[in-house]
Amino acid sequence: xxxxxxxxxxxxxxxxxxxxxxxxxxxxxxxQIDCKTCxxxxxxxxxxxxxxxxxxVKMLKTYPSPESSPSVLIIKKLEDRYNxxxxxxxxxxxxxxxSGGCETCHHYNTLGPILSxxxxxxxxxxxxxxxxxxxxxxxxxQCITCHRQWNHKADCISCHELKKNGNKINIQQKxxxxxxxxxxxxxxxxKIVFETNxxxxxxxxxxxxxxxxxxxLDCVSCHKNDNCIFCHDKKxxxxxxxxxxxxxxxxxxxxxxxxxxCSDCHKTSDxxxxxxxxxxxxxxxxxxTCWALxxxxxxxxxxxxxKKNKFIKLNNQCISCHxxxxxxxxxxxxxxxxxxxxxxxxxxxxxxxxxxFIKKPTCDNCHDEKSFPKDKPGKLxxxxxx
Amino acid sequence: MDRRNFLKAAAIxxxxxxxxxxxxxxxxFKIDEDRVGVLVDTTICIGCRNCEWACKKAHNLSTEPLExxxxxxxxxxxxxxxxxxxxxxNQFYNPKNSQLPIDVKVQCMHCDExxxxxxxxxxxxxxxxxxxxxxxxxxxxxxxxCMVACPFQIPAFEYDKALQPKIMKxxxxxxRQKEGKLPACVEICPxxxxxxxxxxxxxxxxxxxxxxxxNRYSNHILGEHEVGxxxxxxxxxxxxxxxxxxxxxxxxxxxxTESIQHGIFAYFIPPIALYALLGGIMWINKxxxxxx
Numbered sequence: 147x148x149x150x151x152x153x154x155x156x157x158x159x160x161x162x163x164x165x166x167x168x169x170x171x172x173x174x175x176x177x178q179i180d181c182k183t184c185x186x187x188x189x190x191x192x193x194x195x196x197x198x199x200x201x202x203v204k205m206l207k208t209y210p211s212p213e214s215s216p217s218v219l220i221i222k223k224l225e226d227r228y229n230x231x232x233x234x235x236x237x238x239x240x241x242x243x244x245s246g247g248c249e250t251c252h253h254y255n256t257l258g259p260i261l262s263x264x265x266x267x268x269x270x271x272x273x274x275x276x277x278x279x280x281x282x283x284x285x286x287x288q289c290i291t292c293h294r295q296w297n298h299k300a301d302c303i304s305c306h307e308l309k310k311n312g313n314k315i316n317i318q319q320k321x322x323x324x325x326x327x328x329x330x331x332x333x334x335x336x337k338i339v340f341e342t343n344x345x346x347x348x349x350x351x352x353x354x355x356x357x358x359x360x361x362x363l364d365c366v367s368c369h370k371n372d373n374c375i376f377c378h379d380k381k382x383x384x385x386x387x388x389x390x391x392x393x394x395x396x397x398x399x400x401x402x403x404x405x406x407x408c409s410d411c412h413k414t415s416d417x418x419x420x421x422x423x424x425x426x427x428x429x430x431x432x433x434x435t436c437w438a439l440x441x442x443x444x445x446x447x448x449x450x451x452x453k454k455n456k457f458i459k460l461n462n463q464c465i466s467c468h469x470x471x472x473x474x475x476x477x478x479x480x481x482x483x484x485x486x487x488x489x490x491x492x493x494x495x496x497x498x499x500x501x502x503f504i505k506k507p508t509c510d511n512c513h514d515e516k517s518f519p520k521d522k523p524g525k526l527x528x529x530x531x532x
Numbered sequence: 533m534d535r536r537n538f539l540k541a542a543a544i545x546x547x548x549x550x551x552x553x554x555x556x557x558x559x560x561f562k563i564d565e566d567r568v569g570v571l572v573d574t575t576i577c578i579g580c581r582n583c584e585w586a587c588k589k590a591h592n593l594s595t596e597p598l599e600x601x602x603x604x605x606x607x608x609x610x611x612x613x614x615x616x617x618x619x620x621x622n623q624f625y626n627p628k629n630s631q632l633p634i635d636v637k638v639q640c641m642h643c644d645e646x647x648x649x650x651x652x653x654x655x656x657x658x659x660x661x662x663x664x665x666x667x668x669x670x671x672x673x674x675x676x677x678c679m680v681a682c683p684f685q686i687p688a689f690e691y692d693k694a695l696q697p698k699i700m701k702x703x704x705x706x707x708r709q710k711e712g713k714l715p716a717c718v719e720i721c722p723x724x725x726x727x728x729x730x731x732x733x734x735x736x737x738x739x740x741x742x743x744x745x746x747n748r749y750s751n752h753i754l755g756e757h758e759v760g761x762x763x764x765x766x767x768x769x770x771x772x773x774x775x776x777x778x779x780x781x782x783x784x785x786x787x788x789t790e791s792i793q794h795g796i797f798a799y800f801i802p803p804i805a806l807y808a809l810l811g812g813i814m815w816i817n818k819x820x821x822x823x824x
Contacts, residue, residue: 271714271718271719271724271728272712272713272714272728276727276728276729276733276734276737277737277740279723279724279727280724282722282724283721283722283723283724283725284724286578286722286723286724287576287723287724290578290722290723291576291578291632294578294632295629295631295632298604298631299602299604300578300579300580300602301580301599301602302580302602302722303599375631399628399629400627400628400629403628
């Protein structure tokens with residue numbers, strides 16, 4: 147009995163340690179990173195890790211979700227000159243999901259706790275190593291590059307109140323004001339119409355919902371590097387709630403940049419594929435390819451059939467996709483119609499002429515005065531769409 | 533000593549002295565390996581114009597309060613540094629993103645081989661081995677040759693002053709540097725568009741930035757080679773000629789003029805040779821006329 151209980155205990159210990167291991171991130175030395183990426187010497191020790199200052203190579207990084215990130219940060223490293231800046235971290239983290247994520251600001255972060263900016267960016271401007279901008283420069287580069295596009299200003303007082311006026315801001319009140327702010331849920335546009343300078347087709351219509359719902363793209367596959375002005379028109383100072391895609395828009399991007407947004411996937415040299423005189427109609431598989439999708443095929447994502455994102459014409463014979471399909475194996479029940487005894491042993495082509503399953507089946511081969519769907523060769527278990 | 537001997541001795545002394553003096557003048561001015569510079573990254577500049585304000589403050593020039601500098605309307609016209617503003621920021625259209633205009637700070641580039649120093653006939657402008665090029669009010673005679681010579685058209689003249697007008701240009705805050713401070717513009721820059729450091733380090737940093745972000749930068753460090761190299765270096769996202777920078781060769785601007793000037797009088801050989809030639813012709817002619 148004693149033996150058994152000790153065995154049980156050992157087992158329990160083993161299992162629990164296994165679980166514990168699963169929860170813990172793999173240690174960084176177990177990952178496939180070259181040690182020299184971070185360490186100068188051959189044998190780094192705990193006392194002397196001989197770390198290289200901020201390596202600028204691609205590294206494995208982990209970041210918490212915006213929801214679990216701090217809501218507000220108080221930037222007060224330079225408190226002697228400025229009142230502290232109350233930075234609404236969470237809403238920025240949330241918005242950054244469409245513009246490169248946490249990495250936009252936390253551009254260097256190995257596995258482990260989030261590094262604070264001043265670990266790499268010196269507080270002093272007069273220093274020997276000027277490879278990294280100092281803390282003031284780093285903060286401002288991060289903030290102003292975006293904010294300047296948003297409000298076309300480069301003034302200080304949008305964020306700072308200079309201390310020289312003797313004024314003190316009420317930090318608690320500010321935190322309460324902006325702490326729980328979140329970006330309203332992004333309303334997905336149905337279509338965006340771009341106005342272009344191309345003479346033979348001024349309008350390019352982009353069906354946003356087709357790309358997300360039918361083609362199955364997620365937001366970040368296109369929105370990798372956006373900032374606020376991509377969706378909000380802030381030229382019109384007050385009304386930043388107007389979304390730019392409510393009306394035909396002109397993009398403020400270089401031609402190559404504009405084209406790149408589509409041409410990364412749509413590799414074509416035919417201008418008129420996108421540029422039309424009028425607003426284009428949404429994608430319809432039947433109209434564009436003369437092969438309408440019905441029933442089951444309607445529910446599939448494109449890449450289920452068009453493998454490797456190659457949207458070229460496929461063979462419309464069933465067997466070209468349904469590789470292991472044979473007549474004997476097929477259970478007609480899944481079409482919604484269970485064949486009765488008289489019909490189960492027939493060949494498919496007896497009713498489906500030339501094995502064309504899209505067309506209406508015919509009864510003429512055996513019956514003189516019967517026709518589908520008025521007469522059925524079995525029991526209908528759900529409504530068959532024509 | 534009779535008259536003939538005195539003249540002989542004087543002539544010998546002169547010929548001996550001239551080459552010695554000439555050698556001294558030819559001895560190349562040794563510039564410091566660790567001389568300082570500033571790297572201006574125009575892709576970072578936000579056009580806040582705080583540097584303009586700080587520059588005026590540091591040089592005791594009259595200025596509006598800092599808050600007035602957030603006015604964007606000044607960018608409608610292109611400005612040049614003048615006697616009232618030793619540095620100015622101009623704004624240019626950005627073809628890559630029209631929402632992010634390109635801002636370019638302009639001031640003296642502090643050339644390694646400055647044309648203004650070469651052109652100045654009274655040594656009123658000095659190139660310091662630490663980098664800065666400065667002007668000395670006690671020496672200047674107001675000829676304004678430096679203004680003509682400068683390939684960047686930087687030195688400005690106080691035309692509005694009748695008495696003791698000055699040549700005004702950026703002095704790299706040499707006095708502040710001597711006190712161990714940063715140049716005023718570098719100190720105030722909120723984004724550290726202006727990076728102050730050893731010139732050789734800055735070139736390395738600039739190269740590294742281009743290498744890391746080849747799409748962001750055009751592969752050219754302005755000032756690395758232009759007119760023999762300058763202390764101030766520039767990075768940009770597009771061709772510098774589109775940002776109103778003059779197109780310059782890598783030869784130092786005073787190179788041609790100095791080589792002609794110095795060549796004519798080098799070791800006094802060309803003048804002596806010329807006189808010898810003329811003397812020879814005279815002698816031949818004299819002999820000819822004697823024979824007749």
